[in-house]
Amino acid sequence: EPKVIAQNFTVDLDDTGSATIVATDIDGGSSDNCSFNLTLDKTDFTCANIGANIVTLTGTDASGNTASAQATVTVSNLTSPMVIAKYLTIYLDESGLATISLQI
Incomplete structure (x- = not known):
């Protein structure tokens, strides 16, 4: 039977x-x-997974014996948000004021 040893891991999300x-x-x-062979029950992470996530590492040997261990995958987002502004012409009213609204 395999001896499976899991270690915690931290992964950073990419720009997507x-x-x-x-x-x-x-x-x-x-x-x-x-x-x-070693396999994981979860390999893909997104913004919905930020923080601690438990994964199971399973080892299967040539005889079909299996063993598993769990680890914590900490997902972080270190990418700063990017804001792209459109060119905008603003017309002021008679008192020199204007209102701008932002929609996301």
Whole structure:
């Protein structure tokens, strides 16, 4: 049976608000006496996942034996928002005032 060791991991979202991790990001030194594969139950993260997320790392060896361990994936968003303003002509009223509204 594989010995699965999971380690916590932090991932930053990219400019599109997404991030992908792989099993080796979470593997903390898993082993087995024969060949084995590691898989994760969750690999894709978005803005909806900012903060702590529990993932399960599962090892399956050549004999079909499995073992699992959990880790925390902390998703952060370090990308500053970008605002692009359109060219705008504003006409003032008789008292020299104008009102601008913003719609997002």
